[in-house]
Amino acid sequence: KRSSTQLGDSVTAIFTKRKLDAAALEELEDALIAADLGAPAAARVTERLARDRFDREVTDEEVRAALADVVSETLMPLQCDLDVTGMSPQVVVFVGVNGSGKTTTLGKIAVKLKREGRNPLLAAGDTFRAAAIEQVSVWGERAGAPVIKREIGADAAGLAFDALETAERDGHDVVLIDTAGRLQNKAELMDELRKVIRVIKKKMPEAPHHVVLVLDGTVGSNAVSQAEAFLEAANVTGVVMTKLDGTAKGGALVQVAEKFRLPIHYIGIGEGEEDLQPFSARDFSRALAGLED
Amino acid sequence: MFDALTERLGGVFDKLTGRGVLSEKDVDAALREIRVALLEADVALPVVKDVVAKIRERAVGEDVIRAVAPGQQVVKIVHDALVDLLGGEGEQPGLMVEGEPPVAILMAGLQGSGKTTTSAKLAKRLQDVHKKKVLLASLDTRRPAAMEQLQQLAGQVGVGFLPIMANQRAVDIAKRAMNAGKLQGYDVVILDTAGRTSIDEDMMAEAKSIADVTRPRETLLVADALTGQDAVETAKRFHERLPLTGLVLTRMDGDGRGGAALSMRHVTGLPIKFLGVSEKPDGLDAFDAKRLAGRILGRGDIVSLVEKA
Ligand SMILES: Nc1nc2c(ncn2[C@@H]2O[C@H](COP(=O)(O)OP(=O)(O)OP(=O)(O)O)[C@@H](O)[C@H]2O)c(=O)[nH]1
Ligand SMILES: Nc1nc2c(ncn2[C@@H]2O[C@H](COP(=O)(O)OP(=O)(O)OP(=O)(O)O)[C@@H](O)[C@H]2O)c(=O)[nH]1
Ligand SMILES: [Mg+2]
Ligand SMILES: [Mg+2]
Numbered sequence: 001k002r003s004s005t006q007l008g009d010s011v012t013a014i015f016t017k018r019k020l021d022a023a024a025l026e027e028l029e030d031a032l033i034a035a036d037l038g039a040p041a042a043a044r045v046t047e048r049l050a051r052d053r054f055d056r057e058v059t060d061e062e063v064r065a066a067l068a069d070v071v072s073e074t075l076m077p078l079q080c081d082l083d084v085t086g087m088s089p090q091v092v093v094f095v096g097v098n099g100s101g102k103t104t105t106l107g108k109i110a111v112k113l114k115r116e117g118r119n120p121l122l123a124a125g126d127t128f129r130a131a132a133i134e135q136v137s138v139w140g141e142r143a144g145a146p147v148i149k150r151e152i153g154a155d156a157a158g159l160a161f162d163a164l165e166t167a168e169r170d171g172h173d174v175v176l177i178d179t180a181g182r183l184q185n186k187a188e189l190m191d192e193l194r195k196v197i198r199v200i201k202k203k204m205p206e207a208p209h210h211v212v213l214v215l216d217g218t219v220g221s222n223a224v225s226q227a228e229a230f231l232e233a234a235n236v237t238g239v240v241m242t243k244l245d246g247t248a249k250g251g252a253l254v255q256v257a258e259k260f261r262l263p264i265h266y267i268g269i270g271e272g273e274e275d276l277q278p279f280s281a282r283d284f285s286r287a288l289a290g291l292e293d
Numbered sequence: 294m295f296d297a298l299t300e301r302l303g304g305v306f307d308k309l310t311g312r313g314v315l316s317e318k319d320v321d322a323a324l325r326e327i328r329v330a331l332l333e334a335d336v337a338l339p340v341v342k343d344v345v346a347k348i349r350e351r352a353v354g355e356d357v358i359r360a361v362a363p364g365q366q367v368v369k370i371v372h373d374a375l376v377d378l379l380g381g382e383g384e385q386p387g388l389m390v391e392g393e394p395p396v397a398i399l400m401a402g403l404q405g406s407g408k409t410t411t412s413a414k415l416a417k418r419l420q421d422v423h424k425k426k427v428l429l430a431s432l433d434t435r436r437p438a439a440m441e442q443l444q445q446l447a448g449q450v451g452v453g454f455l456p457i458m459a460n461q462r463a464v465d466i467a468k469r470a471m472n473a474g475k476l477q478g479y480d481v482v483i484l485d486t487a488g489r490t491s492i493d494e495d496m497m498a499e500a501k502s503i504a505d506v507t508r509p510r511e512t513l514l515v516a517d518a519l520t521g522q523d524a525v526e527t528a529k530r531f532h533e534r535l536p537l538t539g540l541v542l543t544r545m546d547g548d549g550r551g552g553a554a555l556s557m558r559h560v561t562g563l564p565i566k567f568l569g570v571s572e573k574p575d576g577l578d579a580f581d582a583k584r585l586a587g588r589i590l591g592r593g594d595i596v597s598l599v600e601k602a
Contacts (some may be wrong), residue, residue: 099406099407131445183544187544220335222547246523273550
């Protein structure tokens, strides 16, 4: 919520006892652009606001609420739990660009599942980055869940295969598979990800049940290109946006939502076990508009 | 996406081809397109406004070279303005490592921006190119396996690594690192820190005290080139709290246009020292203002075309 105070402030500055005229709308549009909504989406939101309120005296509060409503309308249908209640084991793969928060999000979800009485298995599928395996291992300890690992440099697809076998053998009901960060324009790395998915399917045709794209909350318009490429390569089924505890407002999520209509599961609001919240379209939109709750 | 600006300007100037001087009205139309193009490249809005104002000054009354379409001419004006704003063509800011050894280099930035990877890259460069004896030290007491990550990277590039000691505070590790650097004859000590958001008061205070006790010759803000509008806020806040000397933009090997680099440079006035261009320890490029300007605009060749005309 802290993330939105700035946009909130600028809206206050613009709209305290003021006419919603062309100049005011332009300033509002700017505030939305500065929240990473992108110029086209910002223009659409502003247009919607203008349609029935143009040239009327409006209070700051009214404008914020209306703004939140417009954004929320786009996001509401996408607010969606990460549902891992189906046939065991449920397989969840985490994908995304480097450093977006995949491993941390996987760890937080493992902790949460364990608390709910589930029996998750973790797979240290990033066999590339230095100490990525050790990082998942720490999260495994925090969650009290076993971790499937191989040595650094090992084949990530083979490791995913191992994890599924172990899950079936030991009766784990959820398998959380980490993957190495990769930029979406690297063909070779995207092929490697395709292979991971292919091998999972070979072992278990209905898996993966979820492919979660983890987006960094500070990202700009590149989020759209990321979603497009990971959708194509790995059939992404849902999104998590991290790092919304900083100064970034995460408006890129609105760009992605408008374009791909992907379910949004969670937001990350810190580095700790507890810093994961179910995505709420209403809260996110109100925070973006500078409303407190 | 590519050629975005040229196309946009093409539309504006089609009717003008053949005329001589850019009028204020022509320029206004062009500036609207430039604004959108810069926003698409993720340049932060306040920076876009400054840039557009600068370009207006330069463009009004400018002679249009008749051989070329005016759109291309304006792209050249924009390009040149961006190069200037990025520090000009000549700027090749290396690392400052002279002084009484051990010289400290402090790495700072948001979570996951690339600090640890860049620490290893800098260590490798200092060792290979500058023939320095380098010690890497991890002050990251928070992220799981952060210290092991730097340790493994130090092993890969073959530089010194400060042994891990459990339960030490970041500031104390920093002191230990400088001490070890002195006793063991290191030229440079690179201090990698935990990622932090700029509004985490405790963590920002910690970073400040690390800088206070180590008096770094370089304090580098490491940021993700794919950052959007937040670039301005983050750069400002880190600049306010820490004695920053330069910027490093990572993940320039992505397909982002790199507007964040311009935003951060513009609000801090700090030189962009390096660009991260891969995950590997040799993936560090020197900064080149002209190349980055071309990339933000979505193309480079138009400039040489105009120069020939
Ligand atoms: N402030 C904040 N930091 C986060 C959040 N989620 C993750 N992080 C931090 O961001 C950094 C990167 O997170 P990771 O989980 O390692 O990211 P990753 O996508 O697995 O990274 P790679 O595997 O290297 O591609 C770590 O320092 C995390 O602690 C969040 O919601 N808020
Ligand atoms: N493609 C690419 N990846 C990079 C680059 N620099 C760093 N990375 C990757 O980005 C991810 C995060 O890098 P780190 O060096 O761990 O980032 P950090 O800032 O130390 O992260 P924290 O300590 O968690 O705050 C890793 O997957 C790195 O391999 C770069 O220039 N290009
Ligand atoms: Mg990871
Ligand atoms: Mg690090």
